Amino acid sequence: MSDEPSVTQRNIGSVAPKLVELTDDVLFGDIWERRGLAKRDRSLITVAALVALYRPEQLDFHLRRALENGVTRDEIVELITHLAFYAGWPNAMTAINHARDIFADTTGA
Numbered sequence: 036m037s038d039e040p041s042v043t044q045r046n047i048g049s050v051a052p053k054l055v056e057l058t059d060d061v062l063f064g065d066i067w068e069r070r071g072l073a074k075r076d077r078s079l080i081t082v083a084a085l086v087a088l089y090r091p092e093q094l095d096f097h098l099r100r101a102l103e104n105g106v107t108r109d110e111i112v113e114l115i116t117h118l119a120f121y122a123g124w125p126n127a128m129t130a131i132n133h134a135r136d137i138f139a140d141t142t143g144a
Contacts, residue, residue, distance in 0.1 A: 043059060078101035086118050
């Protein structure tokens, strides 16, 4: 484990240390490391859930993580387009705007 504080630790560590511990140790330390699904698949599932449930506060982090885990931009766009019909047009429009910004950030544009 790194000596550097996690993103969660930096963001909410002074307010909710137990939530940080659960996030870092259980969610990212255990659940995301299970062998039953590849991290790429977990990223697709997570992004889909965040889009469908309209959780834009968490979406940017997981869009970046999805790209790091091998999900392509085209796949993210296709996922969001597909969900427009199942999760609602406003959810998809919000998500695609977040994706556009993340894509720009990751290319330096």
